[in-house]
Each structure stands twice: as C-alpha cells, then as structure tokens.
Amino acid sequence: MLITPLGRFRLTAWIQAVVYLLILFVAYPLKSAGVPQAVTIFGNIYGATFLLFVMVLIYARSALNWSLSRPIIIFFVSFIPFGLIVMDLLWMRKWEGRSISKSA
Structure with a gap:
C-alpha cells in the first residue's frame, strides 16, 4: 500500500477518517x-493528522497529475x-484499477 503515491494517500485518508470519527x-x-x-487531546491529534492529510493530498495531486477539482x-x-x-x-479503488464489485 505504501509503494504508490495513491497507496500513501489512501492510508493517510483512513488514518484521518478514524481520528475524525474518534x-x-x-x-x-466524554466532554x-x-x-x-x-x-484537547483528540483535537491535537486531529490537527496533526489533518495537516499530514493535506500535505499528502498535495503530494498525491502532483505525483498523480490530478486535475484541481479532485483534491x-x-x-x-x-x-x-x-x-x-x-x-x-467507492472512488479511490477505481482510480487504482480495483473496485468493490471486482473484489467480491
């Protein structure tokens, strides 16, 4: 998963999604x-993962030659x-050439 820029982005997106849900x-x-x-604790973690997510999103846009609308x-x-x-x-697996229907 970490070999391709899209794989790195997908991993970062999952981490960001889990932290946001937490x-x-x-x-x-709890508050x-x-x-x-x-x-306070989860907010700091969320802030750090969000900054990482945005940086990896910018990297993925340049590495994968995405148009500006996708990011x-x-x-x-x-x-x-x-x-x-x-x-x-739904979407990123299609960008990678895989989809849920193919894997099922």
Missing part, C-alpha cells in the same frame, strides 16, 4: 460526561463523517 464519537461524549481534556472535492469530503471511508471504498 473525536466525534469518543471525545465529545459531555465531564472529561473536557479528551477534546478540492476530497478536501471537502474529509469534513463529512465517514466521508473519506466511503470515498475510498
């Missing part, structure tokens, strides 16, 4: 339960819960 479904409920430090769409999809996961399952 902050939404773990840190915020409501009286542990506000959880949001912009990916960037905005990253703010939707489960967005990057669904995007990986």
Whole structure:
C-alpha cells in the first residue's frame, strides 16, 4: 500500500477518517460526561493528522497529475463523517484499477 503515491494517500485518508470519527464519537461524549481534556487531546491529534492529510493530498495531486477539482472535492469530503471511508471504498479503488464489485 505504501509503494504508490495513491497507496500513501489512501492510508493517510483512513488514518484521518478514524481520528475524525474518534473525536466525534469518543471525545465529545466524554466532554459531555465531564472529561473536557479528551477534546484537547483528540483535537491535537486531529490537527496533526489533518495537516499530514493535506500535505499528502498535495503530494498525491502532483505525483498523480490530478486535475484541481479532485483534491478540492476530497478536501471537502474529509469534513463529512465517514466521508473519506466511503470515498475510498467507492472512488479511490477505481482510480487504482480495483473496485468493490471486482473484489467480491
């Protein structure tokens, strides 16, 4: 997976998606339960992974010769819960030459 630029980007997107889901479904409920430090900790982790995600997205755009519209769409999809996961399952495998229908 880490051999190609698209593989590196897919791994980074999955990490970003998992951290985003953790902050939404773990840190915020913990904050409501009286542990506000959880949001601080997960927020810092989310910030670091988001910066890494943006850097790898820029790298993937240049390495894979994507048009400007694809990274912009990916960037905005990253703010939707489960967005990057669904995007990986539906779109990125097609960009790599694989799809869910072929693997099933």
